[in-house]
Structures are given as C-alpha cells and as structure tokens.
Amino acid sequence: MKERVASLLEKVRNENPLIHNITNVVVTNFTANGLLALGASPVMAYAHEEVADMARIAGALVLNMGTLNAVEVEAMLLAGKAANERGVPVIFDPVGAGATPYRTEIARAIAGTVKLSAIRGNAAEIANVIGEAWAIKGVDSTGEGSVVELAQKAAKRLQTVVVVTGKEDVVADEQGVFIIANGHPLLTKVTGTGCLLTSVIGAFAAVETDVAFAAAAALACYGVAAELAYEQAGDNPGSFQIALLDALAIVSRVHVEERALIEGMNSHV
Amino acid sequence: MKERVASLLEKVRNENPLIHNITNVVVTNFTANGLLALGASPVMAYAHEEVADMARIAGALVLNMGTLNAVEVEAMLLAGKAANERGVPVIFDPVGAGATPYRTEIARAIAGTVKLSAIRGNAAEIANVIGEAWAIKGVDSTGEGSVVELAQKAAKRLQTVVVVTGKEDVVADEQGVFIIANGHPLLTKVTGTGCLLTSVIGAFAAVETDVAFAAAAALACYGVAAELAYEQAGDNPGSFQIALLDALAIVSRVHVEERALIEGMNSHV
Amino acid sequence: MKERVASLLEKVRNENPLIHNITNVVVTNFTANGLLALGASPVMAYAHEEVADMARIAGALVLNMGTLNAVEVEAMLLAGKAANERGVPVIFDPVGAGATPYRTEIARAIAGTVKLSAIRGNAAEIANVIGEAWAIKGVDSTGEGSVVELAQKAAKRLQTVVVVTGKEDVVADEQGVFIIANGHPLLTKVTGTGCLLTSVIGAFAAVETDVAFAAAAALACYGVAAELAYEQAGDNPGSFQIALLDALAIVSRVHVEERALIEGMNSHV
Numbered sequence: 001m002k003e004r005v006a007s008l009l010e011k012v013r014n015e016n017p018l019i020h021n022i023t024n025v026v027v028t029n030f031t032a033n034g035l036l037a038l039g040a041s042p043v044m045a046y047a048h049e050e051v052a053d054m055a056r057i058a059g060a061l062v063l064n065m066g067t068l069n070a071v072e073v074e075a076m077l078l079a080g081k082a083a084n085e086r087g088v089p090v091i092f093d094p095v096g097a098g099a100t101p102y103r104t105e106i107a108r109a110i111a112g113t114v115k116l117s118a119i120r121g122n123a124a125e126i127a128n129v130i131g132e133a134w135a136i137k138g139v140d141s142t143g144e145g146s147v148v149e150l151a152q153k154a155a156k157r158l159q160t161v162v163v164v165t166g167k168e169d170v171v172a173d174e175q176g177v178f179i180i181a182n183g184h185p186l187l188t189k190v191t192g193t194g195c196l197l198t199s200v201i202g203a204f205a206a207v208e209t210d211v212a213f214a215a216a217a218a219l220a221c222y223g224v225a226a227e228l229a230y231e232q233a234g235d236n237p238g239s240f241q242i243a244l245l246d247a248l249a250i251v252s253r254v255h256v257e258e259r260a261l262i263e264g265m266n267s268h269v
Numbered sequence: 270m271k272e273r274v275a276s277l278l279e280k281v282r283n284e285n286p287l288i289h290n291i292t293n294v295v296v297t298n299f300t301a302n303g304l305l306a307l308g309a310s311p312v313m314a315y316a317h318e319e320v321a322d323m324a325r326i327a328g329a330l331v332l333n334m335g336t337l338n339a340v341e342v343e344a345m346l347l348a349g350k351a352a353n354e355r356g357v358p359v360i361f362d363p364v365g366a367g368a369t370p371y372r373t374e375i376a377r378a379i380a381g382t383v384k385l386s387a388i389r390g391n392a393a394e395i396a397n398v399i400g401e402a403w404a405i406k407g408v409d410s411t412g413e414g415s416v417v418e419l420a421q422k423a424a425k426r427l428q429t430v431v432v433v434t435g436k437e438d439v440v441a442d443e444q445g446v447f448i449i450a451n452g453h454p455l456l457t458k459v460t461g462t463g464c465l466l467t468s469v470i471g472a473f474a475a476v477e478t479d480v481a482f483a484a485a486a487a488l489a490c491y492g493v494a495a496e497l498a499y500e501q502a503g504d505n506p507g508s509f510q511i512a513l514l515d516a517l518a519i520v521s522r523v524h525v526e527e528r529a530l531i532e533g534m535n536s537h538v
Numbered sequence: 539m540k541e542r543v544a545s546l547l548e549k550v551r552n553e554n555p556l557i558h559n560i561t562n563v564v565v566t567n568f569t570a571n572g573l574l575a576l577g578a579s580p581v582m583a584y585a586h587e588e589v590a591d592m593a594r595i596a597g598a599l600v601l602n603m604g605t606l607n608a609v610e611v612e613a614m615l616l617a618g619k620a621a622n623e624r625g626v627p628v629i630f631d632p633v634g635a636g637a638t639p640y641r642t643e644i645a646r647a648i649a650g651t652v653k654l655s656a657i658r659g660n661a662a663e664i665a666n667v668i669g670e671a672w673a674i675k676g677v678d679s680t681g682e683g684s685v686v687e688l689a690q691k692a693a694k695r696l697q698t699v700v701v702v703t704g705k706e707d708v709v710a711d712e713q714g715v716f717i718i719a720n721g722h723p724l725l726t727k728v729t730g731t732g733c734l735l736t737s738v739i740g741a742f743a744a745v746e747t748d749v750a751f752a753a754a755a756a757l758a759c760y761g762v763a764a765e766l767a768y769e770q771a772g773d774n775p776g777s778f779q780i781a782l783l784d785a786l787a788i789v790s791r792v793h794v795e796e797r798a799l800i801e802g803m804n805s806h807v
Contacts, residue, residue: 026297026313028564028605032729037775042729043634044564047607050640057637067297069316096312099326102319189518191301191311237306238514245776249727295566295582336566338585365581368595371588458787460570460580506575507783 002260005217006253008208013039017059017206020083021199022046022076024066024095027192030241034196037248040203051075052082059206061088062199063114065106066095073106080114089117089205093198097121098128111158117211119154120163120198123147130157148177161211163201163219165194171216178216181261182223184230189237193244197222200248220260225251227259271529274486275522277477282308286328286475290468291315291345293335293364296461299510303465306517309472320344321351328475330357331468332383334375335364342375349383358386358474362467366390367397380427386480388423389432389467392416399426417446430480432470432488434463440485447485450530451492453499458506462513466491469517489529494520496528540798543755544791546746551577555597555744559737560584560614562604562633565730568779572734575786578741589613590620597744599626600737601652603644604633611644618652627655627743631736635659636666649696655749657692658701658736661685668695686715699749701739701757703732709754716754719799720761722768727775731782735760738786758798763789765797 018041023031028044035042045054048071055061061083063076083090092114094107107129111119119126127134127150134150147164151172154162161173171178187193200222204214228251229243287310292300297313304311314323317340324330330352332345352359361383363376376398380388388398396403396419403419416433420441423431430442440447456462469491473483497520498512556579561569566582573580583592586609593599599621601614621628630652632645645667649657657667665672665688672688685702689710692700699711709716725731739756746752766789767781 025294025563026301029298029567029729032564033775033779036727036729044605046605047640050638053638053640067313067315100319100322102316102322189305191298191305236515237302237518238511241302242511242776242780246774249775294563295570298567336582336584369588369591371585371591458574460567460574504787505784506571506787507780510571511780
C-alpha cells in the first residue's frame with residue numbers, strides 16, 4: 001500500500017491540479033503556500049459572480065467554514081452545486097461545528113445540500129455534524145476504537161468519505177476503514193494545519209477517483225512531512241510552520257515508503 | 270513584581286484561555302499563531318449570527334479595527350455587548366485612529382458603547398480616541414513624561430485601563446501607572462506585532478482580574494520574547510517574525526525574572 | 539543605469555512612502571511585511587467610508603483583484619478616483635484576468651475607469667485585459683519577443699506603463715521598453731510574490747515620477763533580493779518566503795550595482 005501512496009503523491013506533482021479553496025481568512029496564505037509546496041495549484045475565489053466558473057475548471061473544490069458568514073456560505077453553495085454538476089470532487093472542513101449553534105447549523109446545511117466527496121474534522125466536529133453527543137473538551141482523551149465507530153457512523157449517515165483526525169487519523173466509507181498513524185503533536189501548535197490538510201486531501205482527490213484511498217494517502221504524506229519538519233524545527237512553532245512548507249516540497253517516494261504508517265481494514269486492505 | 274509576572278505567564282499556559290478575536294485581515298494568521306505559541310487558544314469569528322455566542326464562552330474578547338468595515342463594526346458591537354453581559358473582559362485596539370475621520374469616529378463609537386477592560390494603541394491612536402491633539406508624525410520623538418500624562422488622561426476619560434506602547438510602554442488606570450521597558454525596535458518592522466500584543470493582553474486578562482497588572486505582565490513577557498527573538502534572528506524582519514513565535518513558546522519564568530523591566534508607580538507599586 | 543536604480547532604492551528607504559493597498563486576503567500579511575522590510579510604510583484599508591481619505595494621503599495606491607467581490611471593487615473605484623484627483627499614482631494588478639469571465643470584466647472595468655500609472659501581470663493576464671488571444675497554459679513557453687510586443691500593444695491600448703513579468707520581465711510605455719533579467723524560479727513556488735512585487739512598484743512610483751523607470755528599478759531590486767534569498771534558503775519554499783523578506787531589508791546599493799540585469803531600449807536607454 002505504501003507504494004501506491006507514494007505513486008499518488010507523484011501523480012499530484014505531475015498533474016499539478018487546480019484546487020479551488022473557499023476558506024477562512026486565518027489560513028489563506030498558509031493553505032496556498034502549502035498546496036504550492038506540495039505541487040498543486042491553489043486558487044482562492046469567493047465572489048458569487050465567479051465561484052461556479054472557478055469550481056468547474058478546478059480539480060477539486062475545498063469548502064472551509066472557519067470564518068464563515070452568510071455571504072460566504074452562499075458562495076460555498078453556489079460553488080458546490082457547480083462542482084457537483086461537473087463531477088469535481090468537493091471536500092468539506094466543518095471548522096468549529098458545535099462551538100456555536102450557527103456553525104452547527106451551517107455545517108449540517110452544507111453537508112445536506114452539497115454532495116460531498118469527503119468531510120474532514122476532529123472527532124467533536126464530525127460528531128456535531130451528525131448530531132452525536134461528543135464532549136469537545138474530551139476529544140483528546142477518547143479511545144481510538146470509538147473514533148472508528150464515529151467515522152463509520154458518519155460515513156453511513158452522510159453517505160461520504162469521513163476523515164477524523166486526531167492522535168491517529170481515521171478514514172471511513174461504507175467499504176471500510178484506513179488508520180494512519182503519522183504526524184506530530186506540534187501540528188496542534190500551528191494554526192491552519194488541519195485546514196491545509198483538508199486542501200491537501202483535495203489535491204489527492206483531484207487525481208484519484210477512490211476518494212477514501214486518496215484521503216488516506218494525503219494523510220500519510222502530510223503526516224510524514226510533519227515528521228520531517230519536526231526533525232528540522234524541533235519544539236518551535238514558528239519554525240515548524242515554515243519547515244512544514246519546506247517538507248511538503250521535499251517529501252518523496254523514499255520518505256513515504258520508509259515512514260508511512262497506514263493500514264486498511266475490510267475491503268480497503 | 271517579576272515573580273508575580275512570571276506566575277501569571279504560567280497561569281496563562283495552564284489555563285489555556287479561549288481568546289475570541291475580531292481582528293483585521295492582515296494579522297489573523299500571525300495573531301492565531303502567536304496566541305497558540307504562548308499557550309492560549311485563539312478563535313476568530315465574525316458572523317453576526319454567532320459572535321455573541323462565541324464571546325460568551327471566551328476568556329477574553331479582542332476587538333481590532335485594522336481593516337474595519339460597517340459589517341465588522343456591527344459584529345464588534347454585538348460581541349462586545351455579549352461579553353459585557355457575561356463579564357468577559359474586552360480589549361480594544363483602535364488601529365489607525367486619526368488616520369482617517371472614519372477610523373476616529375468608529376474608535377470613539379466602540380469606546381463609548383462597549384465597556385472596555387483595556388485599550389491599547391500608540392500615543393497618536395490613544396490621543397485621537399480622546400480628542401487630544403497629537404502629531405502622528407511626532408510620536409516617536411515625544412518625551413516619555415507626556416506619554417504617561419496622556420495615558421492617565423485617557424484612563425480617566427475612558428474609565429478603563431489604557432496601554433500606550435512605544436519605546437517604553439505605559440499602562441495606566443485611575444490607581445496608578447506601570448512602565449515597561451522591554452521589547453526591541455525590530456518589532457516595528459513586522460506587521461501585526463502590536464495587534465498580536467493586544468491579543469496577548471487579552472490572554473493575560475482572561476486569567477487575572479487586575480487588568481492593569483495583567484496588561485503590564487503581558488507587555489513584559491512579550492517584550493522579553495522579542496528580545497529573545499532578536500538574539501536568534503538579528504536585523505532580519507522575516508526571520509524575526511518567525512523567531513518571535515518561537516520565543517513566545519519558550520519564554521519562561523527564568524527569562525522573565527532575569528530580564529523583565531517593569532516598575533509600578535503609586536498604588537501599583 | 540544601475541546607479542540610478544540603486545539611488546532610487548535608497549530614496550524609497552529615505553522617504554518611507556505610505557502605500558495604500560486594496561489587495562486580496564491571501565497576501566495581506568506578506569505584502570505588508572514585504573513593504574515594511576523594504577523600507578516603505580504599508581496600510582490596508584477597504585471601507586467605502588475611508589478609502590478615498592486614505593488614498594489621498596498615500597504615496598501610491600495599489601489595487602489587486604486577487605479575491606475580488608462587488609463591495610471591494612466599488613472600494614477600488616472610490617479609492618482610484620480620489621487618487622487620480624490628487625495625482626497619487628495608481629498601480630493595478632489584474633490577478634487571474636481571463637480565469638473567469640467576471641475577472642476579465644472587472645479588470646477591464648478598472649482599467650477603463652481609473653487612470654492607472656502602471657499595470658502589472660503575467661502575459662496571460664495582460665493579454666486578457668486588452669482582449670488579445672493568449673493561451674494561459676502556454677505563457678511559460680512563449681518566446682520573449684512576443685512578450686515585448688504584447689507589453690507595447692497593451693501600453694498603447696491602455697495608455698499606461700505595462701509590466702509583464704515572467705522568466706524575463708518587460709516594462710513598456712509609449713516611449714520604449716526595459717527588460718529586466720533578475721529574479722529566481724522559486725518565486726513561483728511562494729504565493730503572493732507577484733502581488734508583493736506590484737506593491738513594491740507602488741513604493742518606487744511613490745518617489746519617482748518616471749513610472750516606467752520606477753517600475754524597472756523595482757523589478758531589478760526585487761529580483762536581486764530574490765536571488766539573495768535563494769542563496770540563503772535554496773529550494774525550500776517556506777524558508778524562501780522568509781528569506782525574501784530578510785533580503786528586501788538588506789538589499790543595498792552594492793548588491794544592485796553588482797547584480798542588476800536591466801537594459802532600456804529606445805528612449806529609455
């Protein structure tokens with residue numbers, strides 16, 4: 001499986017897919033630079049007059065509600081509809097679902113209106129999107145078993161690939177589950193590392209129709225890059241942010257084959 | 270006093286307060302990363318539908334009008350009202366007050382409508398908020414004595430803690446004054462270092478009810494971090510920005526006790 | 539000519555011009571930090587209530603439509619009108635003209651409504667603004683001769699200085715052409731390096747009335763800084779972004795006189 005992951009990474013670089021991001025104002029620069037470093041081609045476009053046109057020519061559309069407002073939500077729906085009509089994969093990041101009633105409501109509205117190829121969040125966000133009780137404060141201490149259950153339940157309920165990130169990352173669809181154990185805790189000390197990951201999943205989904213595998217491959221490559229970054233930067237969050245961009249540019253077939261910790265269960269083996 | 274400053278820094282890290290920022294589009298990423306590095310938990314939320322909910326669950330609310338517009342100002346007022354009702358401290362950064370009539374007007378409207386725990390600006394901004402004549406071009410050359418007077422006058426007029434930053438930083442309320450002499454001139458070569466400082470004051474005010482002391486402690490710790498950053502990066506503004514984030518993560522009790530230059534006058538001694 | 543370029547760089551630093559940017563949400567932080575590093579004074583202001591006031595006191599106004607929307611376009615027109623009335627140079631960056639019909643339309647509307655001192659884009663963007671056929675995908679492979687023709691045609695059509703950036707950069711007005719061969723390919727791996735360049739052209743145009751020469755000098759200094767940055771950072775896009783900011787602060791008369799590759803043709807010799 002590691003070879004297939006490495007090949008997909010190379011395919012992203014060779015095909016240089018255009019990723020249309022409708023994302024939050026905190027992470028725009030970091031997301032664009034991360035996609036560029038990886039070898040994809042980012043574009044940010046928000047105007048109602050153009051989001052459908054942009055989504056149609058993109059390899060993937062990424063919707064991120066980190067600093068949502070009514071105008072931007074409408075842009076997401078317009079872009080999502082156009083992407084759906086054209087078969088462009090749509091990846092959704094329900095940032096902060098559960099933190100306020102408005103976020104929860106909008107996350108559900110987007111998940112219920114746009115046909116998503118995948119959704120990525122932490123356990124609390126995913127639980128809130130499907131209306132499961134999940135203590136936000138308790139996410140970190142939750143056993144991994146239940147995260148798999150949560151991901152599978154969400155995949156069934158939302159009829160899409162579900163990515164739950166945490167100490168270990170879980171990808172679930174109705175066919176099975178991947179578990180990826182790469183990454184580094186310092187990722188939680190840099191803003192937007194989750195948002196960028198969602199966009200990286202978009203880049204992989206743009207060049208691979210098996211979205212669950214594309215997501216799992218993206219998680220493994222991104223996690224390996226984070227490990228390389230930590231080896232450069234250590235416990236320095238500013239330096240780590242920069243080193244992560246550098247690592248996304250250099251992470252290679254060799255790194256992935258040596259370090260990827262990815263296993264598939266059920267039909268994904 | 271340095272021990273009390275160092276203890277408050279550790280309290281911020283232990284309590285990891287949620288800081289709700291309604292801030293400008295230039296500094297969102299840097300502000301979020303700076304708060305994360307320090308050990309606080311940043312959130313940016315702007316939608317009218319959710320700002321009150323977010324402000325209510327925050328440890329502090331930070332309002333920054335760097336790239337204000339009418340919609341965002343309304344969001345600030347909604348969030349400020351909710352924070353006031355719940356007793357959440359509100360810190361205000363009147364960026365560019367005096368640069369255009371609109372900024373001056375809005376700064377005064379916010380200061381007159383929201384009950385502020387503290388306001389932070391340079392001397393020209395603070396002077397413009399209270400309608401004092403102050404040459405913006407002349408700020409740097411002004412003697413320190415008059416900055417103390419300005420801060421005290423503003424504290425009395427606005428009935429809040431006033432922080433005036435410059436070569437030396439002044440914190441004033443009706444009980445007295447703190448003067449903090451840490452920091453480094455390279456802070457003026459990186460955008461958003463003042464905005465981030467205002468959010469750091471929010472993080473300290475979230476865990477300490479004596480807001481004047483919280484602000485003084487924040488200034489000392491931030492200034493010491495800047496000194497550490499300069500030792501790493503030298504006169505390189507790009508590297509200094511990153512080194513400042515690194516320094517906010519490592520600045521410790523020992524650094525503060527060795528380097529803090531803070532003195533309180535009157536009842537703050 | 540290199541001495542005149544170096545002198546203009548020093549003039550920017552000495553005069554520290556205020557550059558009013560109405561720019562996209564991806565590059566605000568990088569643009570502000572780049573201008574600060576160079577020695578200019580950036581301000582971002584978008585509110586309809588203040589853009590005219592801010593443009594009037596600026597040394598140059600930079601309009602960048604990277605993440606345009608109807609409200610922001612209106613702000614650009616208001617600011618542009620005020621700048622024109624006051625004789626403040628206006629520099630326009632038609633980001634993504636041609637990528638969607640809306641972008642093309644707005645780019646033409648701005649170029650047709652605001653009196654521009656200069657416009658900067660890649661060959662496809664400039665071609666789209668003037669309605670010339672130009673394959674976006676083919677930009678990189680196009681011979682340099684036709685880029686000069688394109689720039690000259692656009693300069694005549696738009697009655698302004700036209701800057702077309704690519705492997706070599708071309709500045710054209712009705713009097714002649716400059717060709718600048720500095721820079722580094724890694725600039726294409728960091729988001730916003732073109733946007734920042736447009737703002738740097740604004741900083742040079744703020745202190746030099748010969749806008750074609752100001753643009754050429756800005757291109758040479760920026761390109762030399764990129765070369766210095768590459769010597770620090772190598773093929774690491776994250777590190778290169780930071781090194782470029784450092785280099786903009788240190789690039790000096792000596793660097794420019796040693797490295798600038800700039801030649802003027804016709805009356806610009």
